Amino acid sequence: MSHVRLLPRFALGLSLSLALPGALPAHAQGFDQSQLPSLGGASPSASQEEFRLGRAWLRQFRAQAPVWQDAIVSDYFEGLVARLTPYSQLGGLNTTTVMVDHRSLNAFAVPGGVVGINSGLFAFADDEAEFASVIAHELGHLSQRHYARGSERAGQTQLPAMAGMLAGMLIAASGGGEAGIAAAMGSQAAVMQDRLAYSRRFEQEADRVGLQAMATAGFDPEAMVRMFASMQRLARLQGGTPPEFLLTHPVSDSRLSDAQARVAQLTVADSYRSDTLYDLMRARALLSIYANTPDQALSRLAQDGADESARRYLGALISARRGQVDSALGELDRLAAEYPDYAMLPASAAEVALQANRIDEAITRAERWLRFMPSYLPAQMILAEAQLQRDPRAAFDLLRRITDRYPENPQAFNLLATAAGRSGYNGWGHLAQAEYLQLTGRVDRGIQQLAIAKSAAQQENDTALTALIDQRREAFLDYRDALSTFN
Template sequence: MKRFLLACSTVLISAMGATHSANVNSMPQFSVPEIGSGIGLIDQQKEKMIGEKVFREVQKQMPVMQNPWLEDQLFNVFSHILSQTQLGQPIGLVIINDAQINAFAVPGGLFALNAGLITSARNMDEVAGVMAHEVAHVSQRHYSRSQEAFKGQGLLTLAGLLVGALVASQADGDVGTAVMLGTQAALMDKQLNYSRNQEREADRIGMQYMYSAGYNPQSMADFFEVMHRATSKVSFLPDFWLTHPLSTERMSEARLRANQLPQVKLNLHDEDFEILKWYSMVISNQATEQQLQILASRKNFAGQLALSTFYLKQGDYVLAQQALDQAKMHQRLNNLMILIQTDIYLGQNKVDEAYKAIQSTARIMPENRALAFKLAEVLIRQKESGQALSLIQRFNNKNPRDIAAWRLMQQAANIDQQSPFRTVNVLRYRAEVEYWSGWEENAIKSLLHAQRLVKNNEVLSAKLKMRINEMQKERQLKI
């Protein structure tokens, strides 16, 4: 299977080099140029609309992993890097269930990682290097600057290329070739020199971001060298893809910059990342039962949690509990362990036990999204719709694109037998799930249905009309 990836908007990085977490103490301060809204033809609002459009297309066409715990773990690292910039609230960070090592960024602040990047990495520094590079693309507004340098090529051509390339990467060789080597590839060829400069700028600034955030900058240089060795063995790629985005000069520059920074304190074993990695391997179907059994038999905490998750996915709650009980013998507080235990109880329809397993920790850590969502799921099973809705609403207010939150709100509204607007609320929340999942026409139909049900309620009808108009306007944006 041949896979073609968009070189201008993505960075392909192998995670085979051994690097270690950085010590955040005594970090030097860097002066990073932040490209403001005065540069480029697309203003920030337009970039946000493009990013949200691509977000919906990715949700619709790609195998996005909806897993609050995994999302939160990666978003925590992402936030550390983002804090080094002047960027505002991002559109989001999505995880694609694809074994390829890949990541991409889109104007407006949409970032995505493949599961293969996580499962191939040896530590979080390697993942952070990818994130930092992609954050630099957005902070320097490379998309807008590309449009300015190549006027007349179409406002959304690069965004369309990105989605097309990502979809093609899921297909067989003929489909991938048709997308990436067709007429749009000619546009990419025109932008080769310009995009090379952007990649080098993203390397330089991204390395500053990751180092300031406390991660080892050597990781980025290691990635480039491994990627160069990997691509040099791929004979079917045309010269354009073999020479871009990586080059010997670019790799040398990255290594030189990393060597000029002070050495960091080495962390030889990062158990948190090991848990993240093996859990990701299980939920992305990259781990076998035999692998996990061997790891768990060595009393490896991450392996025991992963094995329990594996059996949980299989619906074997007895074996899942046995593996989890082995992990509990380590006597460590771990939120993932609590989430797994709750899911085992829910799978066995032991709802009261599930509530006892999750409620105290979720109440102590009210800002933990994964715990709150799992508690809401339990409350819905207990028919406590009001409590579930209030629990989820604050996360929904922070991020209106949170599909998992909207789905839980839809489920909670559906069991609210006392509300006179039960059907209307179910339709409203379902519409948001549909809309942010890329099914824009279905979302508008759901809201139109809800509007007909409340035609005598002027306030609610006006609110629905406003949202319908917003969806219709944003739907017109083509990529």
């Protein structure tokens, strides 16, 4: 029996709860410390230890993995997770998402409430329901706390077992493949047979929770069966070197049969399909995968039978990359008129204008859409980046609001650091840079930045900011302690 089938199906379970005590002084409004990340505050469904390690894992992961930074796709992914979460038996557990820039099929769930995907999942899943089936399965692992239950059954001490498991997941999810899975096994070989039998049960439990969540959320649960069948074919074609997801989530005939039987018993809620929107996201994913040969992305999209609008969308993005900006913007505007409910289309046009250095046009386009949908994060981020070139103070104010609402967004803090520096708020600039550093796993450097931020805040006579920096230093020290588990 191969060791490689034993890993990340156990590495599952909890939440990014965000809490720091106390109210923010009036001087510092716009940077709500109650929303800043903390490693404390575990929910009843997960231990404090799991929270701390899972959140530390996310920071370590961002430092080492090829993270896929696409605000438009990230917003879609988070929305899909949010649609499934209320039906996934998570008990109010918060989740956060991360995307990996890698063409292989993979998805994972990690203690800390982290749900991750590779860009390759979009390439493999033909429609939205198939994509959702993988996410629903991972949420099922989280809700059932399979990692903690697996450790308890194996009679292991949770801290070293969990740290070893997450370290291996970090390597595997970063593209280390079987080496990462073998590393995660470590001393677990002695309990391999027991773990494997139990893990098959975990897979079945996650399937059942996921199928029910899909049906209740209005997705066709039959899509999970289709995904299993496709994965089974892929595993047979690739023999001993299938993608990580199939190594850690093997699809057996009995698992496929069980899923089919469960589907027959489910009643699907009023179905909501957005395969056109999904195909638009697939277009972005394929363009990322085939960045150096974009025509291959277009061929792949057409070959898979994607909606014509998605092919037109991808063609526009390719045209923009080739310098045909007016043509690209014209096509995006036509698509936006045809699909007025898809915020990502006008946001894409603003993004194209920004990338072409048409700053004023990017600002106009982003502001126009935000009048209709003020909280749409991709348009906010595009507007903030464009405003950095024209009105850094406006960018600073906008990014303060964004980081209040999205305190786990490294890119927002990175932009905020630039905006603060250009606006003359040096204390805020160094604090934002410190937050960016700790969110991306470089906590020691973040602590150094906090010292510089405090000095700048004192020079600016900003007592509220100085107090906030002191509080953040305590949190950073806790982050560092948790991260040391992986070293």
